[in-house]
Amino acid sequence: MQSLYPEIKPYARHALAVQEPHILYVDESGSADGLPVLFVHGGPGAGCDALSRRFFDPALYRIVTFDQRGCGRSTPHACLEHNDTWALVEDMEHIRQQLGIERWVLFGGSWGSTLSLAYAQRHPERVQALILRGIFLCRPEDFRWFYQEGASRLFPDYWQDYLAVLPPAERGDLMQAYYKRLTGSDEIAQMQAAKAWSCWEGRTASLRPNPQLVERFHERALSIARIECHYFVNQAFLEPDQLLRDMPRIAHLPGIIVHGRYDAVCPLDNAWALHQAWPGSELQIIRDAGHAASEPGIADALVRAADSLARRLLDLPLEDA
Template sequence: MQTLYPEIKPHARHDLAVGEPHVLYVDESGSPDGLPVVFIHGGPGAGCDALSRRFFDPNLYRIITFDQRGCGRSTPHASLENNSTWHLVEDLERIREHLGIDKWVLFGGSWGSTLSLAYAQTHPERVHALILRGIFLCRPQEIHWFYQEGASRLFPDYWQDYLAPIPPEERGELVQAFYKRLTGADQIAQMHAAKAWSTWEGRTATLRPNPQLVDHFSEPNRALSIARIECHYFINNAFLEPDQLIRDMPKIAHLPSIIVHGRYDVVCPLDNAWELHQAWPNSELQVIRDAGHAASEPGITDALVRAANQIARRLLKLPPEEV
């Protein structure tokens, strides 16, 4: 069983001004001359942390992590202004150009898989390969499953806490009801809604209970950016046309990909990954039998570390014993 690489510190930091009013936090670690890989975090709104760079062999990879608009160390915090899927695709291009990278590997999980696909389909010539986890195609049926009805039937106890900030008469359109509070002037109501939304996600992300992950999601600053930005994206159908990511798969059909998905993923059910794999002849799907959604689950971590090594070996033409 592969585990994360030891903790390392960034050797470079960039504060990159993009569309007003946003300034992105970007850092680099690993080998400056290594294979470029960009870690594309989830949410949208979650941000990166010290674990994000530890899926990659620092002797082989030039590791780029960044916080998307409105979250993590990027500013302004939890901002919805000029914040859409296509702004983030432009930001990735801006980062690539700023760092002088010709092509890179995309590594994205959950919403990070959504954004990775959107970027690759827009700029296929800039992508070596993709490593994707917990596939989220961001279609209305997936939003409905997790935030309106579906996952609620598996976790009725957690669901009651999610519903708590919303009066019964508004529960027929929960994303709309949360959006009203998350964008309203009442800061107490806003934080109450944010913690309920984000805690629901943290509680259901793992096959086995993980109190540390729940605490991570419910930390007030993080909960606010996750809830506000996710709700903003979801109420706008992630700024995607109907079934756009599957429709546009021919644009990246030639690119190699390893898809890792937990068998018991409740946040993003396995049929997302299965459908993507069927539309992508050059992809390899690995279903992790004892895992849910989170990258921190041992089986998922093992598969992702192995996938990163496999991609590096293939692209750098290294024999197995050197990886």
């Protein structure tokens, strides 16, 4: 198994003002003259952390991470105002321009794969390649699977806790019922809903139980739950099947897709459908993994993908890897 790279500290940090009231946290690490890569985190609403930088060889990559609107160290926290997919796409483009990057690699997992595809399809000339994990196409069936019925049959014990904060009369449309509480004025009800929403995701994100992963979801409960629910009741601000429909725009770009065989959050058919629409992509199905990037098989595949892609794009010998 290929290990993650050791933790490193950023060499530069930026606070970028975008559309009011949002200010984005951005940092850079690795090699200032290396291959630019943008780490696009999941959620939406999760934010970046020290793990985000550890998939990349710091001698080869100029690593850019940022916290999307309303989450992590970006401000204001859990803010839904002017917060949608296309605002985030333009934030990414703003970051690229501000950092003086001509073209970059996109590295996104889960919602980060969604946003990476949306950005690449809007700005294909600015992308060199994509490494995507835990594909989330944001189709109606994908929302229904995880937030209404589907994954509930795999985890009925965890699902019971997800339902517990809602009265039976409101369970016909669970996302709308959660949205009412997450955007309401009752702060106690809001936090109860946020913790239940994020706990459901954290518990189901890995093949084997991972208390540390669940705790990370708890720590970010309000931003994850509010922002995810805001996006998902609005169908991620995408047209039906938009990401698959627009794949011809980026069919020429190299791509590596990594997806866990037993991903219960974003089932494997997401990755399969994307691969079918992107013949030049490489699909790696990790046989003993679920959804989380921290799972050993997925982390191994992502590090190897980043290493091989950098050497290909920088024209370095593969045998040195």
